[in-house]
Amino acid sequence: MTAYNTGTIRCICLSVPAIMFSFIAGCLRPPASPAHRLSSSCADAKTAAEKATLFSKQQPYRNALAAVIRAATDQKEHAVSFGCISTDSILYSAVSNGAVNTAIVPAIINRFADLHNHPENRPPSSGDLYQFIDQAIASNGEYQKFVVLPNGTQYALVLVNIEAAKAFNTRFPRVRGIRDNLAQMQYQPTFPKSLVDEVNQLKGWNGATEEAAMTYLLQKYDAGVALLKKTTDGNFRKVYTVEQQQKDGTPTYTAYTCAR
Numbered sequence: 001m002t003a004y005n006t007g008t009i010r011c012i013c014l015s016v017p018a019i020m021f022s023f024i025a026g027c028l029r030p031p032a033s034p035a036h037r038l039s040s041s042c043a044d045a046k047t048a049a050e051k052a053t054l055f056s057k058q059q060p061y062r063n064a065l066a067a068v069i070r071a072a073t074d075q076k077e078h079a080v081s082f083g084c085i086s087t088d089s090i091l092y093s094a095v096s097n098g099a100v101n102t103a104i105v106p107a108i109i110n111r112f113a114d115l116h117n118h119p120e121n122r123p124p125s126s127g128d129l130y131q132f133i134d135q136a137i138a139s140n141g142e143y144q145k146f147v148v149l150p151n152g153t154q155y156a157l158v159l160v161n162i163e164a165a166k167a168f169n170t171r172f173p174r175v176r177g178i179r180d181n182l183a184q185m186q187y188q189p190t191f192p193k194s195l196v197d198e199v200n201q202l203k204g205w206n207g208a209t210e211e212a213a214m215t216y217l218l219q220k221y222d223a224g225v226a227l228l229k230k231t232t233d234g235n236f237r238k239v240y241t242v243e244q245q246q247k248d249g250t251p252t253y254t255a256y257t258c259a260r
Contacts, residue, residue: 083108158226213253
């Protein structure tokens with residue numbers, strides 16, 4: 001889980017051919033209008049998944065990922081931001097060192113993505129989701145949040161419908177996380193009680209994984225956000241959850257990854 005910092009920090013500038021990053025809104029071109037269509041299909045996140053895949057294969061992302069993984073040997077969270085200053089210069093910040101369950105996402109010029117690790121093998125949290133929605137709305141929809149786990153799994157949160165994301169924020173307002181004054185750290189906001197109870201039921205009664213529970217909520221409540229997962233072929237693909245009935249009528253929830 002991450003929190004955001006608005007201060008100024010040291011950045012590293014890397015020259016990269018502009019064509020590789022033509023998808024970065026606010027940096028190289030105006031953001032495209034979001035598609036006003038709600039769907040739990042693979043098609044709604046296809047373009048965003050392709051963008052996440054393209055960026056993850058570039059050197060700035062790979063360098064930052066390696067830096068975060070090295071820092072994560074202390075079993076705490078660490079974060080890096082990505083930004084740009086021109087059509088051919090991509091920046092990534094110095095690593096922000098956090099605590100066991102949170103890290104500050106560093107400020108950087110024209111931030112279009114961030115990356116942090118989870119010390120446990122758990123997918124993006126409710127706090128990650130809310131903070132991603134905030135940043136995505138602030139950047140007109142073209143934002144990506146990446147998470148890497150100790151087992152090497154990489155996730156990304158991407159926006160597929162900005163109006164739906166705004167509506168989700170209104171319908172399910174976040175609950176403020178605990179403030180640790182000693183560490184000067186604000187812990188993640190959480191879902192309201194109704195969603196917390198639903199997540200607990202999905203996992204406790206219906207055997208859903210955290211990944212399946214999260215994607216099920218995104219689908220059920222039209223959150224306008226897709227959870228992506230990097231597959232063995234090196235591509236980010238949308239994760240979706242299927243509800244099935246057992247013989248006794250009890251529902252089960254299983255997460256799948258889109259084939260393309």
